[in-house]
Amino acid sequence: MSGSVFFLHMAGAVALLLWATRMVRTGVERAYGNILRQKLRKTLGNPVLAALTGMALAVALQSSTAVTLLVGSFAGLGIVTGLAGILAVRGAEVGSALVVKILSFDLTLLVPICLLVGTFIFLATERRQWRQMGRILVGIGLLILSLDMMGEASAPLRESTIVPLIVEYLSNDSITAFLLAAVVTYLFHSSIAAVLLLTTFAAQGIVSPELGIVMVLGVNLGSSFIAPMLTRGAPPAYRIVPQGNLLMRGAGSIVVLIIVVFFAPPLDMLGSTPENRIIHAHIVFNLLILFAGIPLSGLVLRATEALVALQTDASNQEVDGAAAVAETSALDDSALANPPQALANVTREAVKMCESIEYMLQRILELYEDADSRSIKAFAALDDEVDRRHAAIKLYLARITRNEMTEDMAKRCQDLLGVSVKLEQVGDILVRNMLPHVKKKMDRRVEFTDEGWRELSNFHAAVLANARLAFNLLVTQDPDTARELVKEKDDLREVEKETSQRHFERLRQGTEQSVETSSLHLDTIRDLKQINSLLATLAYPVLEERGLLSESRLKRL
Template identity: 60%
Template sequence: MSGSVVLIHLAGAVALLLWATRMVRTGVERAYGDVLRRKLRGTLKNPLAATGAGAGLAIAFQSSTAVALLVGSFVGSGIVGAAAGLIAVLGADLGSAFVVKLLSFDLSLLVPVAIFCGTAIFLATERRAWRQFGRILVGVGLLLLSLQLIGSASEPLRESRILPVVINYLSGDAVTAFLIAAVMTWLFHSSVAFILLVVALAARGLIPAELGVVMVLGANLGGGLIAAMLSRTMPPPSRTVPFGNLVVRGLGALVALAALVWFAPSLGRLGSTAPLQIVHAHIAFNVALVIAGMPLAGLVTRAIDRALNASATTAATLEDREASALDPDALNAPSRALANVTRAVVGVCETVEVMLKNIMELYEEPDRARMDALAALDDRVDRKHAAIKLYLARIAPEQMSEEDVHRTRELLDACVRLEQVGDIVTRNMLAHVKKKLDRGLTFTPEGWRELSNLHASVLNNARLAFNVLISRDIATAQELVREKDRMRNLERDTSQRHFERLREGAKKSLETSSLHLDTIRDLKQINSLLASIAYPVLEEHGLLRGTRLAAAE
């Protein structure tokens, strides 16, 4: 088998590994994300509980990055302190190390079982939770299959004459190997996936244990870099935890690398084979980070917070220039101008998503400072909307094609709907939060669970709508409109259950009845506005009849 064919097979196996990891993560997020978030918020105040919760969440999501961003948002909202948040994220890093350990076992028998059961569940029901559970099982099966494919694809590399030269060079240059691993992990956007690749290659005798451990340390640095980079658009308080995690993991990795180079300790105690030594070194490193990070978390987060606040004035000035993406020099080139508008609308989408996330957290834990911050976000949406409208009006109409005119109308309509969503959140739902806070009202457990499920569906549909706006993907647009129909049924069932509790005379249901029903109405209205973003795409392809989807040919 030629070298190019081997690389093609290996690339395909690695791509399947990345896709399967993402499939499991998104399945868990969609099915159980809100439940896991609520559980996490309740355990972050105790350091040991925070470590355990972070580890458990990382195992569920198969991603410590997702946990870092989630906890960062909690810190930014004032739900938990930065030090406790950093401890939870260090626990998540440890949890992702245990994921690597679990997946390093021989689980080949689970491949057909997981794929078959997952596919059967996904196809047998229309219930969202069960379909996502089936998606998770298929993802697990594909993940394990990808590891087998990596092993098979890398087998011919044993006969390669070039690979030993590369491995020998990297074994003698630990710094280069460390940096390559960090960059590759960042490109993979998954430390779990990269370390599993290293373990699989070590199992074939292609990478020695010493080099594998160096690459694991680089992967830990790359893993911290992923969350820090993804949080760069978040408010400074929300970035404290991801950047603190990067500092702790990065410094820890550098110290461990220096120790390996200078002292060259024996790895025999970590296991009898190279894969075991690599996996156990990864776990030991993250255990050491948790132990060292607990007493240092406060110091690190305070230093990061000061550094972020020092640049906050400059960052805020740049952030408040809503027209920064709306380059006046591009007005005579409609395609460039519309690309600029698309970038600006993406910024509006991100702000609206933050508003939708934060409003339900305020329902659960009202706080006047955070309520004021949410109202300020609506002002930002209004300013961006005004800037976008003015910019679109200034594009030279005589140079616009019919497609440009259509896209202009589509972006403007979407921006109007996004502004309306922001108005509903601040003028209606925020008013409900104030009423709930002033009167000291609480929802029944059943009522709150229903509202949370309804909100989770709206938030998921918001993300679908934003994707449709940018990608104009037909399948996603169809899914979004179908979700509108499902939302209608969910809203009807929720209202019916609420009235049944009223008939039974539940005291809390009586006290919060108007809040409950008004919130349902607001969420339904928001969902309708978001679903309408898909209409131009469907209409363009003849898939929309009135307000219903046409049957696809």
């Protein structure tokens, strides 16, 4: 096999691995994301439970980075402490290492089973949760298949005359091997993929256990950079947990590398085969960092806070400029004479409105759980920003219409006006309807039943997912997305009926908590349904333009 053919096969296998991992993660997030977030919030107060929950989440999401970003957002919002967040991430890293171990077993038989069952479930039902379960199973099948593909692609390398020279060089230059693994992992954005690639090479006899362990340490360094880089533009509080993980895991990988290079500890205890030694070294390293992190977490937190504060101080001279950028509108007056460019500017401004609404919609349910006067006031201030952009868009569109426009441009102008109106209405519902529910719940000090809260959370998660579809549609104008959005509106109507029936059943049974929170429960469902209906109307212009919308209903294909 030529070098180019090898790289093509290996690149395809790695691409399938990354795609399959993403399929599993997004399927879990869509089907069970809200439940997982609730469990995480409840357990982060206990250091041991925080680590165990982080571990379980990493296994479920197939990504310690996803857990790091999630926990970092909780810390940024003040839902959890930075200390608990750092411990949860430590557990997540161990969970990610355990995923590699699970995937190292011979799971070939699961490939046809997962693909067959997953595809059947996905095609046989329209229920969101079941379809996501099918997506997860297909993702697992493709993930295992990608490992077989990597093994087959790498087999001819044993006969190569060049590869031994490269491996020999890396074996004699631990620093280069360490840094190369770190860079590759960062490019993959997945430590799981990087370690599995290493174990594949080790199983073929291409990479020795000694070199593999050095590169595994590099994998851990590269992986620890991903979350900090993704949050580098976030407020300081959001960066504490990712940078704390970088400080602990990154420094730990360098310390262990020094020990491995200078003391060459025996590897027999790590397993009898090269691939097992690499996998077990990965697990042992993360366990060591976890156990070291428990007593050192306070020190790491203080060091991280000092580091983030230093970064903030260093950028103080740019604060005014950054604030100006945040306030800068895309509505450039100089583009008014060019209607296509002006309409593109309006689209950009509408996207900013979407971002604000998405954050508000995501944040509102968190306020139901934990709110105070300061957070309520801050939430209400977000609507002022939405109103300001809405007013600016209306005035800008009115000024565009003074110029000659084609029929398509005039229609796009009207559609964008409708979008801004709908987004402003969603903001009003969140602040004028749902925020008073938060205040009422806080003043009365009542709590939903476990079942009632689960229903609200699932309903909210469905609306949030549909909102993201609507916001994407603003940019893509994709008819398939538009059809899905309208269909989800109909599905959510049935979910609302089922939820209301279950709520009234609890009332008939005389559940005290259900009686106390009945109006809050029903009003919240009603408001969320109204928000979903408003956002679903963003699909109508796209469908109408392509002749897919009848006068009152979506046409059947």
